[in-house]
Amino acid sequence: MRRNIVHIGASELKYEIREITELGHEVAAVSGRPITWENIGDPVQKGETVPDWIKAIVARTAMQNAAYAYCPTRGLASTREFLAAHLNARGKVQISPDDIVFFNGLGDAINKIYSLLRHEARVIGPSPSYSTHSSAEAAHAGSSPIVYRLLPERGWMPDLEELRNRVKYNDSIAGLMIINPDNPTGAVYPPDVVRHMVSIARDYDLFIIADEIYTNLVYGPNGYAPLSDLVEDVPAISLKGISKELPWPGARCGWMEVYNQASKPMFRRYVRSILDAKMLEVCSTTLPQMIIPEVYADPRYQTWKSERNAFFARRAQQAIDLLSDCPGVVLNRPNGAFYLSVVFADDVTGNHALRIGDRRIEDVVRRRCPPGIQPDRKFCYELLGARDLCVVPLSSFVCELRGFRSTLLERDDAVFERTYRTLAEAITEFVGSA
Numbered sequence: 001m002r003r004n005i006v007h008i009g010a011s012e013l014k015y016e017i018r019e020i021t022e023l024g025h026e027v028a029a030v031s032g033r034p035i036t037w038e039n040i041g042d043p044v045q046k047g048e049t050v051p052d053w054i055k056a057i058v059a060r061t062a063m064q065n066a067a068y069a070y071c072p073t074r075g076l077a078s079t080r081e082f083l084a085a086h087l088n089a090r091g092k093v094q095i096s097p098d099d100i101v102f103f104n105g106l107g108d109a110i111n112k113i114y115s116l117l118r119h120e121a122r123v124i125g126p127s128p129s130y131s132t133h134s135s136a137e138a139a140h141a142g143s144s145p146i147v148y149r150l151l152p153e154r155g156w157m158p159d160l161e162e163l164r165n166r167v168k169y170n171d172s173i174a175g176l177m178i179i180n181p182d183n184p185t186g187a188v189y190p191p192d193v194v195r196h197m198v199s200i201a202r203d204y205d206l207f208i209i210a211d212e213i214y215t216n217l218v219y220g221p222n223g224y225a226p227l228s229d230l231v232e233d234v235p236a237i238s239l240k241g242i243s244k245e246l247p248w249p250g251a252r253c254g255w256m257e258v259y260n261q262a263s264k265p266m267f268r269r270y271v272r273s274i275l276d277a278k279m280l281e282v283c284s285t286t287l288p289q290m291i292i293p294e295v296y297a298d299p300r301y302q303t304w305k306s307e308r309n310a311f312f313a314r315r316a317q318q319a320i321d322l323l324s325d326c327p328g329v330v331l332n333r334p335n336g337a338f339y340l341s342v343v344f345a346d347d348v349t350g351n352h353a354l355r356i357g358d359r360r361i362e363d364v365v366r367r368r369c370p371p372g373i374q375p376d377r378k379f380c381y382e383l384l385g386a387r388d389l390c391v392v393p394l395s396s397f398v399c400e401l402r403g404f405r406s407t408l409l410e411r412d413d414a415v416f417e418r419t420y421r422t423l424a425e426a427i428t429e430f431v432g433s434a
């Protein structure tokens with residue numbers, strides 16, 4: 001073509017969580033056996049049923065004509081009023097309904113937040129990191145992500161010293177991104193850790209992006225507080241949604257809450273540009289926004305939330321118990337969200353392998369394993385070929401560590417146990433193979 005039409009950041013757009021399913025389907029087509037999908041954080045796909053009382057609210061709402069109309073670009077005023085009042089009642093940072101903007105899922109919000117940043121302004125994020133953030137940020141900058149490490153040997157807490165130094169010595173960093181509770185590690189940062197991160201943002205005049213989509217999925221012993229309790233005067237965007245907690249990921253409904261925009265005209269202008277971009281799309285889907293006040297105000301919501309958290313606490317312990325005898329890995333019990341990340345020791349290399357047995361499946365898998373492939377990617381691909389099980393390599397979460405992410409979502413006890421026993425056997429075989 002007479003002009004290069006490919007965006008400078010095109011090669012940064014990677015989402016292995018879904019890409020790995022291609023290989024899964026290829027393997028299944030050859031083997032004729034089903035795959036156990038542990039790659040994606042969709043509670044409904046993993047067998048969770050949305051409670052009947054929530055479905056009844058959705059059904060009743062769907063009978064209202066207004067559910068079929070456009071809504072204001074920011075989102076339904078009544079829902080934003082409800083959310084703002086709920087947050088303000090905590091007595092910490094105060095917002096108005098106009099500080100809230102709805103999106104078609106946080107995927108939509110994340111995309112806009114980074115693409116509307118000035119090209120040279122960077123946002124530092126965690127490593128490992130949920131790849132929608134890191135990819136969107138890197139694509140916006142046309143450069144690889146800038147990260148601070150989460151340390152598996154310290155319960156996946158952030159390396160705060162490294163974070164401070166990275167920020168101090170790189171003045172292109174304008175924002176600090178936090179995921180709390182975290183995907184992919186299941187870590188929950190105690191309030192003091194978040195306070196420390198807020199102080200770094202304040203000291204270097206950064207804004208914060210806090211992805212808090214798992215804010216109601218906390219079940220560990222660490223204390224937890226949402227950013228709104230801790231942010232004080234620092235400009236920030238908190239991201240929340242219903243995909244994981246109702247759970248209704250197919251609704252494609254999430255929102256941003258903006259804190260302290262009055263204090264910083266430039267931040268305010270940037271936030272305005274996000275709203276203007278949303279305006280070009282008219283608005284987000286109306287119906288899911290309509291149900292939010294009724295669901296959250298329903299007395300059954302708190303009971304439901306506690307039961308779910310107790311379920312994930314149990315799953316987290318079961319997973320750790322089933323993996324505890326594996327050699328050559330670092331394990332941390334998740335305290336929030338519904339993921340578990342297992343890290344291989346440094347001496348696990350591309351020479352380690354799983355036996356696949358079936359020649360035809362081996363051919364399919366080996367085609368995806370060129371020389372020099374990261375060992376954890378190789379493990380995940382061979383796991384698909386050898387055990388019909390799909391997990392996601394940690395190296396696809398902007399990470400130098402080698403390991404994988406699985407989920408705690410499986411509702412069927414026998415399937416859950418079989419999955420984690422299979423993982424334990426596969427880790428033992430892989431680590432011991434070279």
Ligand SMILES: Cc1ncc(COP(=O)(O)O)c(C=O)c1O
Binds near residue numbers: 183
């Ligand atoms: C940390 C995090 N943020 C955002 C999302 C995307 O959420 P949504 O379904 O609202 O697009 C996910 C989905 O897995 C996630 O884990």
